[in-house]
Amino acid sequence: METVGIWCGAILTLAIFSFLYKDNPVYKACEAIFIGVSAGYYAIVYFFDSIYKKFWLGAVTADQPEEWLFGGAILGVLFLTRLFPKISWVARWPLAFIVGATAGLYMVNYFVTNAMNQVASTITDVIARGDAGDINWIQSFGTLVILVGVITGLMYFFFSKEHKGAFGGGAKVGIWFLMVTFGASFGYTVMSRMSLLIGRMDFLLGDWLGLIN
Amino acid sequence: MLNTIATVILLLMGLSLIYVLYLTIKGRPVERRIVFLYIGFGVMLPLLMKMTPPLPITSDVQRLYDHIITLPPGSKVLCAFDYDPPSAPELHPMAVAFVKYAFKHNLKLIIMGLWPQGPQQANMAIAAALEDPAVALFPHEQGVDWVNLGFQSGNEFVILSMGSEFKRMFPRDTRLIPYDSIALLKNVVNFSNIDFIMNFGAGYPGTKEWVQIGVDRFKAKLGAGNTAVQATEVYPYLSSGQIVGLLGGMSGAAEFEKVLGEKGKATTFLLAQMFGHATVMAFVIIGNVAFLVLGRKKKDAAGNN
Amino acid sequence: MKNLFNMSRFKIVFTVCVLLSLYSFVNAQAPAVTTVGITPPAPVTELTAVDTDNDHGHSITVKWTPSADDGAGANNVLGYRVMRSNSFEGPFNDTVGVVPLGSTNFENSSSIEEGAEGFIPDNTDFYYRVDALTGDSLVFSSSEVTGPVHSYGQWFNKGLIPVFFAVIIFTALTVLFVSAARKGKELYVRPLAGIEAVDDAIGRATEMGRPILYVFGLGVASDIATIASFTILSRVAKRVAEYQTNLIVPCYDPIIMTVAQDIVKTAYMDAGRPNDYKEDAVFFITQAQFAYVGAVNGIMIRELPATNIYMGKFYAESLMLAETGVVSGSIQIAGTDEIAQIPFFVVACDYTLIGEELFAASAYLGREPLLLGSLKAQDYAKAAVLVLALLGILAVNFSGDLGLTWLVNFKDWFKVID
Numbered sequence: 001m002e003t004v005g006i007w008c009g010a011i012l013t014l015a016i017f018s019f020l021y022k023d024n025p026v027y028k029a030c031e032a033i034f035i036g037v038s039a040g041y042y043a044i045v046y047f048f049d050s051i052y053k054k055f056w057l058g059a060v061t062a063d064q065p066e067e068w069l070f071g072g073a074i075l076g077v078l079f080l081t082r083l084f085p086k087i088s089w090v091a092r093w094p095l096a097f098i099v100g101a102t103a104g105l106y107m108v109n110y111f112v113t114n115a116m117n118q119v120a121s122t123i124t125d126v127i128a129r130g131d132a133g134d135i136n137w138i139q140s141f142g143t144l145v146i147l148v149g150v151i152t153g154l155m156y157f158f159f160s161k162e163h164k165g166a167f168g169g170g171a172k173v174g175i176w177f178l179m180v181t182f183g184a185s186f187g188y189t190v191m192s193r194m195s196l197l198i199g200r201m202d203f204l205l206g207d208w209l210g211l212i213n
Numbered sequence: 214m215l216n217t218i219a220t221v222i223l224l225l226m227g228l229s230l231i232y233v234l235y236l237t238i239k240g241r242p243v244e245r246r247i248v249f250l251y252i253g254f255g256v257m258l259p260l261l262m263k264m265t266p267p268l269p270i271t272s273d274v275q276r277l278y279d280h281i282i283t284l285p286p287g288s289k290v291l292c293a294f295d296y297d298p299p300s301a302p303e304l305h306p307m308a309v310a311f312v313k314y315a316f317k318h319n320l321k322l323i324i325m326g327l328w329p330q331g332p333q334q335a336n337m338a339i340a341a342a343l344e345d346p347a348v349a350l351f352p353h354e355q356g357v358d359w360v361n362l363g364f365q366s367g368n369e370f371v372i373l374s375m376g377s378e379f380k381r382m383f384p385r386d387t388r389l390i391p392y393d394s395i396a397l398l399k400n401v402v403n404f405s406n407i408d409f410i411m412n413f414g415a416g417y418p419g420t421k422e423w424v425q426i427g428v429d430r431f432k433a434k435l436g437a438g439n440t441a442v443q444a445t446e447v448y449p450y451l452s453s454g455q456i457v458g459l460l461g462g463m464s465g466a467a468e469f470e471k472v473l474g475e476k477g478k479a480t481t482f483l484l485a486q487m488f489g490h491a492t493v494m495a496f497v498i499i500g501n502v503a504f505l506v507l508g509r510k511k512k513d514a515a516g517n518n
Numbered sequence: 519m520k521n522l523f524n525m526s527r528f529k530i531v532f533t534v535c536v537l538l539s540l541y542s543f544v545n546a547q548a549p550a551v552t553t554v555g556i557t558p559p560a561p562v563t564e565l566t567a568v569d570t571d572n573d574h575g576h577s578i579t580v581k582w583t584p585s586a587d588d589g590a591g592a593n594n595v596l597g598y599r600v601m602r603s604n605s606f607e608g609p610f611n612d613t614v615g616v617v618p619l620g621s622t623n624f625e626n627s628s629s630i631e632e633g634a635e636g637f638i639p640d641n642t643d644f645y646y647r648v649d650a651l652t653g654d655s656l657v658f659s660s661s662e663v664t665g666p667v668h669s670y671g672q673w674f675n676k677g678l679i680p681v682f683f684a685v686i687i688f689t690a691l692t693v694l695f696v697s698a699a700r701k702g703k704e705l706y707v708r709p710l711a712g713i714e715a716v717d718d719a720i721g722r723a724t725e726m727g728r729p730i731l732y733v734f735g736l737g738v739a740s741d742i743a744t745i746a747s748f749t750i751l752s753r754v755a756k757r758v759a760e761y762q763t764n765l766i767v768p769c770y771d772p773i774i775m776t777v778a779q780d781i782v783k784t785a786y787m788d789a790g791r792p793n794d795y796k797e798d799a800v801f802f803i804t805q806a807q808f809a810y811v812g813a814v815n816g817i818m819i820r821e822l823p824a825t826n827i828y829m830g831k832f833y834a835e836s837l838m839l840a841e842t843g844v845v846s847g848s849i850q851i852a853g854t855d856e857i858a859q860i861p862f863f864v865v866a867c868d869y870t871l872i873g874e875e876l877f878a879a880s881a882y883l884g885r886e887p888l889l890l891g892s893l894k895a896q897d898y899a900k901a902a903v904l905v906l907a908l909l910g911i912l913a914v915n916f917s918g919d920l921g922l923t924w925l926v927n928f929k930d931w932f933k934v935i936d
Contacts, residue, residue: 023816023819028816031812031813034808034812035803035804035806035809035810035813037809038805038806038809039806039809041806042804042805042806079773091776095739095773098739098740099739099740099745103740107685108678108681108685111681111685112678112681115684115903116680116681116684119906119907119910122910122911123907123910123911123913123914124911124914125914125915126915127915147911150907151904151907151908154900154903155904157873157874157875157900158897158900158901159707159874159878159893159897160705160706160707160708160894160897160898161706161708162708163708178872179864182860182864183861185857185860185861186861186862186865189837189858189862192834193837
């Protein structure tokens with residue numbers, strides 16, 4: 001059975017790779033299979049994890065049922081009113097609940113994690129010193145670069161003032177910092193994509209063809 | 214034999230790239246789809262070679278290692294497996310290396326996932342770790358040395374609820390054994406009873422959510438292993454001290470294997486990664502040359518007209 | 519004889535009683551046991567137990583100064599055992615935790631469920647004792663008993679006071695600017711190249727007779743980027759309705775699909791063309807990332823849209839989408855707040871809205887007072903962060919020179935973790 005699975009995986013992998021040459025019916029067939037299988041998979045996963053495990057086991061059949069889950073289930077059912085045009089406005093209520101709850105959760109978490117703690121770590125000694133008190137020039141330069149990057153980056157994302165004059169100059173430095181960052185991020189992401197390709201090659205050469213251990 | 218053939222073909226490919234550059238400079242750029250062929254062979258052939266390139270350990274990985282070795286035997290580590298098979302080539306090797314270390318040093322693993330396939334990936338990592346006879350000698354009884362609590366939907370709300378009580382989100386493990394009946398989970402109520410959290414994340418929900426809620430709200434100590442794409446977003450948390458260390462992508466996984474002394478897939482893949490990157494760099498140069506040459510030709514043609 | 523026997527029995531009983539009382543007296547005073555070869559370590563000192571702060575109750579934090587023999591002196595301490603009792607005199611039979619050597623605190627917490635194992639009821643007095651343990655389980659030293667202490671929940675997390683003030687200030691700014699916008703005050707937003715290109719791109723699609731593809735990405739309805747994208751879709755859909763161009767909106771999330779259908783339908787009605795609205799213009803594909811990408815790529819190759827607009831939350835699929843768009847010859851305008859994906863859009867798309875420019879674009883296009891007001895408030899908040907960061911850097915680096923040593927702790931005003 002495992003061999004059948006490996007052969008299926010290998011054939012589908014090569015079929016998807018055929019898109020690199022040009023679009024063709026084999027690729028289209030694989031695309032359709034992938035979409036169908038993934039839709040079915042997630043339908044089953046969400047049914048068993050949310051409806052069965054959370055609601056049925058947690059609220060209906062549990063020894064100590066959690067009554068709040070009934071409220072969640074009702075909100076979820078209200079979403080289905082979307083299918084009936086006359087009462088489709090009812091579906092906005094559960095949506096509003098989701099958006100509001102998430103906004104409330106994020107308000108404090110994002111402030112703390114992405115704003116307060118990041119500002120605190122930016123406020124630091126520009127001149128870095130070693131244990132003997134001598135200046136560590138490389139670290140100091142690095143700290144200065146970070147500081148300039150933070151300040152000019154914030155200037156670039158200021159929308160209430162046109163980028164002109166000295167402010168515009170600062171914003172330009174900011175966009176340069178951003179582009180260098182994006183370039184570095186791009187390189188890192190290329191590594192990530194390469195890793196995925198290596199994983200597939202390992203599967204084809206190792207598990208399928210048995211050429212590598 | 215395969216090793217030699219692969220080396221020879223790679224050398225020929227390198228020479229052919231110089232020829233492609235020459236053609237491009239002459240104004241005769243090659244068919245663009247040849248890039249795919251070069252990348253494919255550039256990644257495939259090194260897998261057949263038995264070489265490991267030199268690998269320095271970066272400070273991000275060293276910091277994580279320095280923290281892990283301070284965990285005394287018996288420490289409870291919450292392992293969050295937040296990835297699926299597409300991200301497995303990068304994250305699976307670091308997960309396997311960590312599981313091996315945990316079993317060898319008697320760290321107790323409490324496994325869960327915010328992604329549906331996460332706990333399955335965890336089982337695969339444990340199975341891969343136990344294939345090593347040296348690791349299998351150490352205690353690895355499910356329920357005593359490790360437990361898999363499974364997947365729970367709800368994303369960051371799951372982490373928030375775990376801050377009060379793990380049992381509310383995971384009333385039973387993947388074997389359907391009730392939480393209170395599991396020996397490892399005795400006296401484990403919430404994050405205050407956990408010594409360390411190790412997150413293997415590939416996106417949302419992942420390390421950022423664990424930092425926002427697990428670290429900043431519930432004061433847990435967190436180490437992260439991320440795909441290279443995700444790692445760039447997590448670096449600010451590393452420099453601010455919100456995470457103790459970071460493994461970024463396959464190179465991070467290889468460094469982690471090296472620092473733990475566990476040679477695994479990431480180390481063997483590193484050569485392929487290196488050649489893949491070299492091929493990409495070569496084509497970036499060729500592409501830019503083509504852009505300049507063809508741009509100049511267009512300008513000359515427009516000038517003549 | 520009988521009396522003698524009675525006397526003997528009495529003496530035996532008396533002796534046993536004396537021995538028993540001596541034994542219990544010794545135990546009450548100092549339950550440290552010595553065996554031959556191992557001396558008990560020094561006990562921990564300065565033992566305190568307090569209610570765990572900033573929590574919902576059912577938790578007590580025990581702190582102590584480690585034993586003098588922990589890593590020094592006799593160096594025979596292997597860990598500490600935290601014991602609990604309901605009374606000062608004991609018995610201390612309840613072991614609530616064991617921590618390794620070097621530890622200085624332990625949080626004794628429990629579930630909030632009353633029937634749970636180890637449940638700590640709030641407002642109930644407890645007493646704690648910490649034993650310094652050695653390699654021999656019979657050899658340990660007990661500290662003085664501390665207590666009474668009881669746990670209780672706090673209404674307010676004092677550790678988040680800086681966040682409280684930040685939220686208050688930001689909310690006040692938002693209310694101020696939103697009400698100013700509602701009163702008709704003109705709030706300036708600098709022009710964004712990507713947004714000005716949207717109208718041109720829609721015109722181009724109309725001229726070429728090819729559809730427009732609008733992609734939300736992989737976000738959910740509660741993501742800020744997706745919410746901003748809804749506003750941009752509304753503007754695009756209105757223009758599409760006016761120009762009678764085809765619009766294709768493949769969705770990853772079913773909830774986004776329902777909202778998008780509403781938006782597009784309303785746009786067609788506002789443009790006076792309700793009959794032109796096609797139900798299947800906005801449709802759901804799948805919630806698997808790469809399957810979704812495969813389907814959208816297929817649409818691009820087959821339908822050959824003139825314009826691709828990517829606005830929302832994107833992950834690994836961003837480059838795949840943008841690359842295929844380049845191959846199919848479309849004009850591409852993208853905007854996302856996912857930092858890792860912006861490089862791909864910058865490289866492969868004609869116009870890119872970077873990060874917060876996406877939110878600014880939705881305010882710029884929608885001109886709604888709520889969006890404009892909150893954008894202004896964000897700008898002022900950013901300016902405040904910039905000024906405070908600069909002040910902080912000056913404070914940390916020059917406070918000594920200026921004699922303002924109290925400013926050294928400036929950065930702690932922002933810190934909300936230990």
